[in-house]
Amino acid sequence: MIDKTSLWIVIILLGLGSFGLRFVFTGLIGDRPLPAWMLRHLRYTAVAVLPGLVAPLVVWPAATGGTLDAPRMAAAIITLAVGYFTRNVILAIVLGALTLYGGLALLG
Template structure:
């Protein structure tokens, strides 16, 4: 199997780096010192809530630890974490209970 051409690889890396820098510069360099409208600040508060499920969901549905196969302990741990977080509104309690349920089920189910 032949690898990717070095020129293509470095072109992609440089373009992605410039694109990432450009997106960040728009917010910090161009409008970073201006007062933002209240409606925009209200929407920015939900950024983490929107991004985190997008990062976690693939790891629950297609976990790399199992080669992409469905894994009951990871699904249960995600549901426990979600439930504890919703009920207690405590991030540390949610993370701790999710981790405890994951490792307990991994131990029990092998």
């Protein structure tokens, strides 16, 4: 168990770090225009973060004790394929969810 002093030091430092990262963009840059190369890279932030959040849920799902299973892999493959070929995010999410729930209903 961590002592209260260490816990509060970590919480305060993480809060200051988070504030500092946000302040760089909002406080220092403010209303100045960003360079084109930075805007181009910032467009891919969500595309880079989302797979990092979803991949562990597909590869090491807590529901199966951390082992791969066919319904989750099939749903991930269907979602990626539909998203890639149709460029329609909503359709990809819906078909991926239907594949996951259908696979869980059929295969358990």
